[in-house]
Amino acid sequence: MPIDDAMPVRLEVAGTDLxxxxxxxADLYGADLQVEDAAVPFEFRYAALGDATMSLHTARFAGHLAGALPPSDAVIVQWLQSGSSRLDTGGDVLTMEPGVPVPLMPDRTFSFEMDDYEQRLVHLSRTVVERVAAEQGADVSAGLRFDHSVPPSEQSVRTWHNTVSLISHTLRDGSPGRLLHAEMARLAAASLLEMYPQQRPAPVEAVHAARSAHVRAAVEYVHENARTPITTSSLARHLDISLRALQEAFQRDLRSTPNAFIRQVRLDRVRQELLASEPAATTVREVAAGWGFAHLGRFAQQYQVAFGEGPKVTLDRTTRAPGGG
Structure with missing residues (x-):
């Protein structure tokens, strides 16, 4: 049965019974646990506030806790305030540092071991994070991938904590409307992706095929700025070469025109976003317009030629996927 994203999450539990x-x-996360008392009297607290799109959690456990967290529909971002925590991310054991957030990938089981800890967590809808990542030009067709081996920058961590603080104050001041809550979830997702960027579609083939430095620069520029109103003329001005020289270089190196290349990159980005979107909350027109396609009929024809299916078919895939809601 599908879960209503607007269904409120509000709980507070405390006790001294291990x-x-x-x-x-175990019931909350579906986890297999092993627990032990701490040297000090046992104490446990847990609180959560939000909804299925985004919720903020705090946890305090005065003891030893170990187990495995199964795959989830949510992206769970956690960070220590005190105590110790070790995560097995599927190969490497990660020792968490206080204050440094670590996201758990929703399609992977994580084992953990924690001692006398206090931590905070943000649960984000996987769909929201994937949608924001796709809008940024990331390739999420194979799911989200967070590289835990690369520490996030200090600036991005500060931005995350500032974002969570703003959201926390807003939630505690009252129940924000659905639109505001959805925008706050997107803000949290964007902040998470600043700490752990997703891989952009790599223009490897085009870059390798380009013999001209100008074409290589143009390829990289288009991939980085595909959402902006780039034209062949503006691209030539950016590279400080003539329009004719740019066209000739593209034809020589890529057997294409600059305009066709820009269009294909944008079509690829539209496809990535459609694959990451909820059909009930998104339209093909909105996504296409966001990537510069103003004429829906012409766009649909171009999309069909490029991918062998219409954009609506791509968007509806989530409702036809096995086990989909």
Missing amino acids: GDAATFI
Whole structure:
């Protein structure tokens, strides 16, 4: 049964019974747990506020907790405030540093071991994070991928904490409307992706095929700025070469025109965003317009030629996927 994204998440649990705490966490996350008392009297607290699109969580566990977290529909971002935590991310064991957020990929099981910890977590809808990543030009056709081996920059971590603080104050001041809550979820997703950028579609083939430095620069510029109103003329001005020289270089190196190349890159980005979007919340027209396609009929024809299916078929894939809601 599909979960209503607007269904409120609001809970607060506290206690001193180790068994009750273990049962609560296991039920909440579907995790297999092993628990032990700490040297100090046991104490447990857990609170959450938000909805299925985005919720903020705090947890305190005065003891030893270990187990495995199964795959989830949410992207869970967690960071320590005190205590210790080790995560097995599927190969490398990651020792968490206080204050540094770590996202868990929704399609992978994580094992963990934590001691006398206090942590905060943000649960974000996977769909929201994928949609924002696709809008930024990332390739999410194979799902989200967070590289835990590359520490996030100090600036991006500060931005994350500032973002979460703003969202927390807004939620605690009252229940924001659905539109505001959705925008805050997108803001959190954007902040997460600043810390852990997704891989952009690499223009490897085009770059390797380009013998001209101008064509290589043009290829990279188009991939980085595909959402902006680039034209062949503006691209030539950016590269400080004549329009004719640019056209000749593209024809010689890529057997294409600059305009056709720009169009194909934008079509690729539209496809990535459609694959990451919810059909009930998105239209082909909106996505196409966001990537500069003003004429829907002409766009649909170009999309059909490029991918062998219409854009509406691509968007509807999530409703036809096995196990889809």
